[in-house]
Amino acid sequence: MQYLIMAYTDEKLWPGLSAAAKEQRFFAAYSVYVEALNQSGVLKGMNRLRPVAEGVTVRVSEGKAQVLDGPYAETKEQLGGYFLIDVPDSEAALSWAARCPAAEHGVVEVRPIWEMRQP
Amino acid sequence: MQYILMAYLDENVWPTMSKEQQEQGMAAYMAYGQALQTAGVIKGSNRLRPTSDATTVRTTGGKSQVLDGPYAETREQLAGYFLIDVPDLDAAISWASRCPAASHGSVEVRPIWSIQP
Amino acid sequence: MGNAAAVSPEGGEQARNTAGLVARRSYGKLIAFLAARTRDVSAAEDALSEAFALALKDWPANGCPTNPEAWLLAVARRRAIDAFRGRRRGEAAGEQLRIMSEGLAHAEAAPEIPDQRLALMFACAHPAIDAGIRAPLVLQTVLGLDAKTIASAFLTSPAAMSKRLVRAKEKIREAGIPFRIPARDELPERLGAVLDAIYAAFTEGWTDPAGADVVRRDLTEEALFLARLAADLLPGEPEALGLLALMLYAHARRRARRQAEGEYVPLAEQDPSQWDSPMMLEAEGLLRRAAAMESIGRYQIEAALQSAHVFRCRTGEANWRDVAALYDALYALVASPVVALNRALAIAEVDGPQAGLQAMPDAAADPRLAQYQPYWAARAELLSRAGAAQEARRAYDLAIGLERDPAVRRFLERRRAALEP
Numbered sequence: 028m029q030y031l032i033m034a035y036t037d038e039k040l041w042p043g044l045s046a047a048a049k050e051q052r053f054f055a056a057y058s059v060y061v062e063a064l065n066q067s068g069v070l071k072g073m074n075r076l077r078p079v080a081e082g083v084t085v086r087v088s089e090g091k092a093q094v095l096d097g098p099y100a101e102t103k104e105q106l107g108g109y110f111l112i113d114v115p116d117s118e119a120a121l122s123w124a125a126r127c128p129a130a131e132h133g134v135v136e137v138r139p140i141w142e143m144r145q146p
Numbered sequence: 147m148q149y150i151l152m153a154y155l156d157e158n159v160w161p162t163m164s165k166e167q168q169e170q171g172m173a174a175y176m177a178y179g180q181a182l183q184t185a186g187v188i189k190g191s192n193r194l195r196p197t198s199d200a201t202t203v204r205t206t207g208g209k210s211q212v213l214d215g216p217y218a219e220t221r222e223q224l225a226g227y228f229l230i231d232v233p234d235l236d237a238a239i240s241w242a243s244r245c246p247a248a249s250h251g252s253v254e255v256r257p258i259w260s261i262q263p
Numbered sequence: 264m265g266n267a268a269a270v271s272p273e274g275g276e277q278a279r280n281t282a283g284l285v286a287r288r289s290y291g292k293l294i295a296f297l298a299a300r301t302r303d304v305s306a307a308e309d310a311l312s313e314a315f316a317l318a319l320k321d322w323p324a325n326g327c328p329t330n331p332e333a334w335l336l337a338v339a340r341r342r343a344i345d346a347f348r349g350r351r352r353g354e355a356a357g358e359q360l361r362i363m364s365e366g367l368a369h370a371e372a373a374p375e376i377p378d379q380r381l382a383l384m385f386a387c388a389h390p391a392i393d394a395g396i397r398a399p400l401v402l403q404t405v406l407g408l409d410a411k412t413i414a415s416a417f418l419t420s421p422a423a424m425s426k427r428l429v430r431a432k433e434k435i436r437e438a439g440i441p442f443r444i445p446a447r448d449e450l451p452e453r454l455g456a457v458l459d460a461i462y463a464a465f466t467e468g469w470t471d472p473a474g475a476d477v478v479r480r481d482l483t484e485e486a487l488f489l490a491r492l493a494a495d496l497l498p499g500e501p502e503a504l505g506l507l508a509l510m511l512y513a514h515a516r517r518r519a520r521r522q523a524e525g526e527y528v529p530l531a532e533q534d535p536s537q538w539d540s541p542m543m544l545e546a547e548g549l550l551r552r553a554a555a556m557e558s559i560g561r562y563q564i565e566a567a568l569q570s571a572h573v574f575r576c577r578t579g580e581a582n583w584r585d586v587a588a589l590y591d592a593l594y595a596l597v598a599s600p601v602v603a604l605n606r607a608l609a610i611a612e613v614d615g616p617q618a619g620l621q622a623m624p625d626a627a628a629d630p631r632l633a634q635y636q637p638y639w640a641a642r643a644e645l646l647s648r649a650g651a652a653q654e655a656r657r658a659y660d661l662a663i664g665l666e667r668d669p670a671v672r673r674f675l676e677r678r679r680a681a682l683e684p
Contacts, residue, residue, distance in 0.1 A: 106224075234441040234443075
């Protein structure tokens with residue numbers, strides 16, 4: 028079954044971290060995590076997202092597109108990236124979610140993929 | 147350039163729709179997916195199960211705290227995403243505005259972090 | 264070519280003058296051209312600044328090139344490529360010479376550099392860019408103003424302004440905001456954002472019309488330049504002509520706005536002989552051209568209002584009904600409390616102060632209005648005319664408390680003093 032592991036972190040904390048902290052907290056930690064995912068063969072896709080300030084939100088009302096700069100919601104933590112995995116059950120998914128570095132300094136949300144029935 | 151289009155919808159709306167309306171809604175998404183396919187811009191997409199099936203995990207000092215439900219209790223929730231490859235932000239915005247979710251909710255567009263050579 | 268030769272004072276002076284002239288005339292053009300493909304405005308700024316620095320070394324020694332723009336472009340491009348590759352070239356003389364002679368070779372062969380400033384302005388005013396930073400961004404990228412100058416004009420700290428500008432330019436690059444003039448169906452709205460940014464720069468320059476604050480820079484000339492640029496590059500867009508007309512009307516009255524002693528003079532009391540007539544004629548002509556295109560918009564209406572005020576002051580003929588009608592039209596487009604306020608004042612002229620007071624927007628409903636000096640000044644004026652001296656005095660007190668400009672405060676204080684006891 029496919030699950031989406033979503034890593035939420037507080038973007039505002041990042042600039043304040045020392046280079047060493049960034050290296051350890053992010054680069055090293057995610058390197059290890061991704062390596063583990065790859066080794067296990069469960070990883071189906073992943074991406075890191077640019078900060079929310081670099082995005083836009085689009086709404087269409089009465090046929091007209093409205094473009095606003097910034098994210099849909101101004102929450103304390105923001106989606107920084109995701110991992111798409113294929114595992115036997117939700118326990119396995121949660122186990123991977125708990126190992127995601129974001130679980131430690133942010134929040135990780137796990138959701139099953141809604142498989143679309145093929146016609 | 148790669149962008150992720152994130153569809154945010156009010157989950158309370160879908161169950162209140164008639165079967166016919168739901169079918170129309172599904173058809174709209176299928177048509178949208180098809181258009182992305184035909185244009186050759188789609189790199190991946192997924193629909194997510196509702197937040198009632200979501201779990202949130204936090205760890206402190208090695209101990210995990212697992213909670214039922216999504217990270218944020220916002221009126222609209224992430225319902226799915228489309229990963230596209232297009233020349234610039236205007237193209238991404240154009241595709242986002244065509245997503246059915248843009249008319250009933252919101253579509254957030256964010257660039258994917260590209261790996262520098 | 265020799266080594267770094269001793270520079271003659273005249274040669275140095277001339278080189279600096281030429282570089283200065285090129286900077287003023289071509290900076291924005293060069294930035295736009297350099298940044299268009301990569302969308303990397305910061306890199307273009309760095310590369311061009313290094314090119315100018317090199318020019319100030321090379322031109323005094325070897326004479327100004329026949330095509331200084333092309334020279335700078337060639338050198339800047341080379342710098343940008345090197346920076347991108349991460350190989351920071353040192354100060355080795357040989358390398359310098361090679362870059363400069365490359366510049367010269369290109370300059371001799373180069374045709375006119377295409378003007379992509381409009382595309383640059385559309386990128387700066389893109390909906391993805393935070394509305395509050397659009398005007399500063401246009402001022403920095405098209406005119407080369409530094410963050411410190413811009414910050415002081417917008418009353419923010421240079422550090423904060425710098426940071427926001429850096430982020431905005433990062434967004435253009437990372438989010439892929441294109442340098443493109445929008446398609447027909449999007450153009451009016453997108454152009455509106457560009458014009459709003461230019462107008463914001465103009466009105467910021469306005470809050471110091473006496474130019475008395477030596478630290479704050481007057482941006483009106485820069486904003487006028489940008490408005491002219493937009494009108495020149497989009498002659499078929501009536502709103503671009505309308506904005507220029509509006510700004511010219513306002514700018515034409517700058518000398519009449521202050522008395523010799525620096526006292527503030529409101530429009531109704533200004534001496535028309537102090538107005539810049541040729542400038543007003545130009546504004547009039549632009550407004551006529553815009554009207555002929557039959558596509559009314561916010562800036563055309565505002566310019567038409569200016570024209571109506573000028574007409575009334577010159578001829579003494581009351582045209583307040585026309586003015587009120589124009590405000591009705593403007594309010595339909597821009598339902599802002601400020602427009603509602605001015606509309607109420609016009610209505611007061613036609614139907615009396617009570618009617619004006621009734622037409623006023625409600626400060627309770629819009630807290631920003633409660634902090635807006637002209638709102639209280641207008642209320643005070645109408646209350647005074649309606650015979651409510653006590654309430655008028657209170658309103659003047661509020662207005663005075665909200666006004667930054669000492670000359671305007673003195674004006675309001677005089678009005679308050681003139682009320683019946």
